[in-house]
Amino acid sequence: AQSVTQPDIHITVSEGASLELRCNYSYGATPYLFWYVQSPGQGLQLLLKYFSGDTLVQGIKGFEAEFKRSQSSFNLRKPSVHWSDAAEYFCAVKLTGGGNKLTFGTGTQLKVEL
């Protein structure tokens, strides 16, 4: 079955430390890939997306993600985390040519220690 996996439910990092959030998908072809962030009681904000081309994509707020076809992964990274980055992060995929629905991962809750 097609799925999106975010293996880490919770992650805690110190402010200023680097961050990597993992995302793996299982689809037959390369889907469109997204990372969204959700602050408590808020909607989702698009951080970045990958459709094709350069496999390292830059997003807002200093985030980047790298698509690795061989690993079916699209991990989110940030070199230096700020306390305001504490939030829930969702990876999502959309099948190319398969409609517009998104399949979401279960999310990773990021806590930042000062």
Place this chain on the structure above:
Amino acid sequence: GAVVSQHPSRVICKSGTSVKIECRSLDFQATTMFWYRQFPKQSLMLMATSNEGSKATYEQGVEKDKFLINHASLTLSTLTVTSAHPEDSSFYICSALRMDTQYFGPGTRLTVL
């Protein structure tokens, strides 16, 4: 660009009443919008796909008669929760599709007493 608003942000109603939630794309036209429901500390659950000028497409297990969706214009979709009950209390989020990307509204917290 790609701003989506929702109104109201928070609503409390009595059991048995109906509640309407609006979703608007403010700076772009969206022929397709989506409605999600999110339970505490969980991911988003797609309820339905709203297409401008046509009937919404509901996901399996979502009651069409309970969650009425209307997409009457290219910038507005509405979700009406009819005869709401406490189990309908939840966080409802809409999104609007623009060039293969969904942009989300800020969500509506519904509490049914």
